[in-house]
Amino acid sequence: MATKPNKEFCKIVEKALGDIKAQDVVKIDLFNKSSLCDYMFIVTGTSSRHARAIADTIVKAFKDIGIHNILIEGGDSSTWLVIDIGDVIVHVFQGESREVYKLEEIWKKD
Numbered sequence: 463m464a465t466k467p468n469k470e471f472c473k474i475v476e477k478a479l480g481d482i483k484a485q486d487v488v489k490i491d492l493f494n495k496s497s498l499c500d501y502m503f504i505v506t507g508t509s510s511r512h513a514r515a516i517a518d519t520i521v522k523a524f525k526d527i528g529i530h531n532i533l534i535e536g537g538d539s540s541t542w543l544v545i546d547i548g549d550v551i552v553h554v555f556q557g558e559s560r561e562v563y564k565l566e567e568i569w570k571k572d
Contacts, residue, residue, distance in 0.1 A: 468500050471550045474523050475503055482512075482519040484554070490569045500549040504566050506557055510539055513554045517543050520552060 472489065479487050484505040493500045507513030521532050524547060536543035541559035545552040553565055 468549045471524075471547055472501050474527070475520060475547070475550060475552060478520045478523040479503070479505055479516065479552075482516050484516050486560075488566050490566065492569065495569075499551045501551075502569070503550070503552040504555070504560070505552065506555050506560055508557075510541070510556065513540075513543055513556055514538055516554050517545050517552075520545050520547075 476487075476489070484507065486504075486506045488504045490502045490504070491500075492498065492502055505516065507516050517534050521534065524530075524532055529547075531548075533546040534543060535546070536554075541556040542563070543554040545554065555563070555565075
């Protein structure tokens with residue numbers, strides 16, 4: 463049986479989210495459930511500036527350990543940023559956008 467990868471990446475993301483005070487953090491374990499990623503985080507930023515700071519904090523945390531190939535989708539004025547760290551993906555929403563898309567509902571257990 464395969465072991466869950468990227469637990470260390472999740473710890474780095476969780477620390478960065480705590481440091482920057484991301485709100486309503488949801489971590490979804492998708493290991494063996496999706497080929498998209500193993501873990502997904504969904505968080506809320508209080509403004510576009512806060513959302514961008516969340517993304518920048520996560521990227522810096524990974525650059526500090528030598529990982530530089532992180533992709534960010536969404537611009538400075540975007541209400542939804544996606545940070546792709548390979549098998550860990552972080553969605554940073556502003557409040558209204560999170561309510562509209564309800565991304566965590568897709569992965570909710572029946």
